Amino acid sequence: MPEYEIIIGFGSCGIAAGARRAFDIFAEEAEKSSAKISVKPTGCIGACHREPLVGVRESDGKQYLYGEVDEKRAGEIINRHIHGGEVIRDWLVKPDYPYFTKQKKIVLANSGIIDPENMDEYIKVKGYKALKKVLFEMTPEELIEDIKASGLRGRGGAGFPTGLKWGFARNSMGDKKYMICNADEGDPGAFMDRSVLEGDPHAVLEGMIIGAYAIGADEGFIYVRAEYPLAIKRLNIAIAQAKAKGLLGDSIMNSGFSFNVHIKEGAGAFVCGEETALMASIEGKRGMPRLRPPYPAVKGLWGAPTNINNVETLANVPAIIRMGGHVYAETGTEKSKGTKVFALAGKIKRGGMVEVPMGTTLREVIFDIGGGIQGDKKFRAVQLGGPSGGCIPGSLLDTPVDYDSLTSTGAIMGSGGMVVMDESTCMVDVARFFLSFTQNESCGKCTFCRIGTKRMLEILERITMGHGGMEDIDKLEELAVKIKVASLCALGQTAPNPVLTTLKYFREEYEDHILRKKCPAKKCKALIRFKVVPENCTGCTLCVRVCPTGSVHGERRQIHEIDPDLCIKCGLCEEACHFDAIEITTGDIKAGVIS
């Protein structure tokens, strides 16, 4: 038994922050004093804003989590904590943070605790117990009832009750059925599914096998985006391990139930996450949604009844079976049960993966868990649901996180992207950004989605360029309303949401852009101007040196000036200036001058 167990957050977030350096340092140390410490990687520990994270578990069970462990800190931790027995309090990520206390971990329970590449660790935390239970103690119908009782709803976006969906596929006639795990995760800024796959791949696999048993499928696909190599690697490892242990493949645990699973790497089109497009893509066709009905449960992959679930949905399943559907249903609100994982990002102090019980308010997530806005700037909006979602203003911060409450704001729960925006965000530009994403990713099939979103995008571009008119707002609304109800898949049906919510809650910003040629956040280049504040300018010439276009003029120790015709509004001068002598103004450009 080693004296110290070192756990290093080895999700993509940790690796990106330099976890590998820390790992190497600790591993080297372990070599040297092998008896004393063991080092293991784990998935995302959660507090991504403080990566690389390193946990030190002492033999008596005491745990300490260090944040921002770079090479220097790693060395110090070895010297002072491991050799010196001193806990370096200042670097600790304190467990009594609301960051931790307000969270409830079901899906992420193992992430950051176990080594995802080691199946024994998963089994140690009751892994595959649920599978065993359903195979030997439950009929598929009983299993489906239990899932229904849990109130679990799909975490892939639409929030469809999972038990019901399984029931449909179960009742569909067919010798051959398929179970698909949707790990396409295409929303920009979302990485919940990736974290789960990287941190606890066996849980997803177990959930998938249970689902296959429920509907009667003997073959399955995990559709993962190719940009997730680590997740793919860990899934492959997990599949091999499970097969080797007889937990996957023919006659699982000698139960007579067989299930084989393949990994299909997605080429990266966002729309391929839509279930019918995903199936087309697996079939080798262009990823394009098709009409439903027939639903996949009736006619799915290669025409066979198919069930498709999101990663997070499936990761909930083993836990539900272990605790029982009714116990699971104790967490959450009346219509939204359990927890939801969010990727908290943007202008937030403590970003990262958070898992909260349904019903937690946005304010709690953002201010208690997330610690509020970076640099203590003013909160502006929180964007939920990515390009399909919407922007929620400060006045609605007490909205509980559940499917229906979020929908009523005009946003959606979505797959769990949560981007916090401060006062320096231009809401028109945000709407433009998301719409340009959906427009580019539209599969091109439907008239309204293909052309309608393009026309909306052009209007938004016009407005951010200062060329918009008030009639453009009407046109935006007219288009948005129709696109939502006249598109085949949810991409088109939700694409107008960012525009509609910003129009609803931030209309005056649109009007500022249009009527006053003003961008209050000073983000829209066409509407801002860089100027020297004469009182502050010391004539240090720093700005002259950084300006790439030579638009700043001025002799040393003389007040400088910016030539508005040459200025490309890159902002380098403002960054360079030590004296706050560069100001950005807006609303002072005459309409005719904007080009």
Add this chain to the structure above:
Amino acid sequence: MSKKQVSIDFDGRKLIVPEGKTILDVAEEQGIKIPTLCHDSRLEPYGSCWVCIVEVEGARGFVPSCATKVRGGMVIYSGNENVKSARKMALELILSNHYGDCKPPCTLTCPSNIDIQGYVGLIADRKFAEALKLIKKDNPFPSVCGRVCPRPCEDACRRNLVDEPVAIDWLKRYTADLDLFSGKSYDPPLTPKTGRRAAIIGGGPAGLSAAYYLVQAGIDVTVFEGMEKAGGMLRYGIPDYRMPRDVLDLEINTILRLGIELKTNMRLGRDMELSDLKKDYDAVILAIGAWKSRNLRVAGENHRDVLSGIEFLRDITMGKDVRIGKRVAVIGGGNTAIDAARTSLRLGAAEVSIFYRRTRNEMPAHHTEIDDAIAEGIDIRYLVAPVAVEADGDSLKSIELVKMELGERDASGRRRPVPVEGSNFKAPVDTVISAIGQYADSLPLEVMEELLDKRGYLKGDEYTGATAVEGVFAAGDLLTGPSIAIRAIAGGKYAARSVLQYLKGKTPEHQTEFLSKKDDLLPVVSDDFKDENRIPGEKMKTLSPEERKHSFKEIELGFTEEQAVREAGRCLECGCQDLYECKLKEYARDYNAVAARFLGEVKKHPVDISHPFIAREPSKCILCARCIRICLEVQGIGALGYMYRGFSSLVVPSFDVPFGEEQTCISCGQCVSACPVGALTEKIQLGVKNGISIGKTVPLKERVEEGYCSRCSVGCSVEYRYHGPLLTRITDRNEAVNYGKMCKKGRFEQSFLNIPVSEKPIDANGNSIEFSLSCRLKSTGIPVKE
């Protein structure tokens, strides 16, 4: 197996229908038209265009009727305002990136909308008789117009962006003269007599045109002409060197001989009264023209040597002796001014000048006429206006003029000329001809004062010719003010149509159609034609200025056949091949869609004509994927596919090669038959020489005859399509045995059917072979004994 019946509520109607039918099927049975673009009965529902949408109670949004099956208790709304406005928006969005011209700019500019692309194409294909018929559908005066028309169509011709316009008018003249002088010129078919009677007052282009179309519709027509002969301004306003009398007489005769009664020397108000005519006839068309000259309103203009331009021209054409001096000053800038000047020259004037108050750019006369006048030695002075005419006893001495400059724009958009103070000067003259404008003599109309507006002009609807008096219609210069012949001819055509509507008890209305126009979305520019070969226009043989200056012989001598065919070959074929079948065009009209309502980026793609039988125009593609699906799902080929995403999405031959280089295409033409718009069309092979298609693909109205293909023993159901005697296409028919499928042979390899029998057959190498009965029979597969 009998299907379960379910009851549904369809637009408030309770229906019992078999379960499993689509809403679209049910609508069809109920006689309700639901537009569809991506739906094809040969294919599975797809759901991409969203124009077929309906509302279903309880559904999340609209549902595509083509793909939604009825269920018991379903409540469906197929035509409420919500549905209509969404369909309209779908169409408008599609149209906003549907870059194509339904009709070519030439046709749209022509006041009578002659199918120019059609007849030019037929000339290129050497189908002259068909070309003539096409022209006469809209213009009974092609030989006349082929000479005198100022050709607004040629100004609009897209070929201007390449080199110079197609000689549209001269091609018309070529075809028309060919017919007119053939000795058996064309008579349109007449419908049986209706027993209704129409009186037309005025035998000019408007009146005769109206008569031509009415008589064809079985109306008894009487034309009352005030002058000695019919023809109006064509006869009495245009000099012989431009409009030879024999041509005019012959062409008027082609109209009159259809059974029109002409009464000459009958003048309204003198020889008959409008109120009587109205009693005696079922309808009256007023087409008395605009024969009164505007006064110069300068001192001394009442001198006998100050002539009115149109009166002068009329007297000359009537053979009267007109006294004309050595030095002639013509005032004005229109065709009458130019004609008067050139006529003066031919009468022996030594010095002829034209004084015009604006610049050449603003001159209403046609630029070729201006050039010709200058070539003949006429001096044109711009930016001058008369102030006074000075006489010296019986003869004129001089005309006093003032210089002008262009000021503000007036209502017509032209800059108004204003006198430059103190710039007066004098020019010596013997004769002054004033040609500054004409107006209609409304005196004989005053008996029915409702006909006239406050200023004494006739008021009537510009498009229908309907006046305030029921049953009385107007056309030509009387209605429009002095204008060009083709406008009067068009007016006659429209008035005739209005009369027919009126006689059927309908309110005359101007039929509108939806027209997609490239320029509405993104201007067509020279760069669009950068790969087009530069081909100078054919030059027509003309008399030299020296030869013509002193004679009234016709100057322009016409094209030869080869010239005409070559010139017609220059046409860029701007209009759409799918004109008569395009679904998008039809629905856009049904829903009053406006193409430019959602103006934005427009994707321009080059036309792909690399395929031997199929033209691909991706700029018109609406991405319904019918071609892709039919190629893959019905034919099992998969030669077409999607490329890119979002707004850039595109349908392309596989590997994005030119269609002609796509390796798997079997040329079955299914994609063409599936395409609801003009993005995939077939190359119609009328111009065939030695078995090789030459010339143009012409969008033509077709007559459909159902039949069976005889190229092999399968006997596929097909449609034979004809335009007149020409076989244009063979297309699929969704019936046994092929159910819409076809092969290359049956579909495209039929051009030989249009080869006149007299043309020599060719062997596989293209060499002509001996023409004998046995070889002809052999070619049909019938065994012959040598």
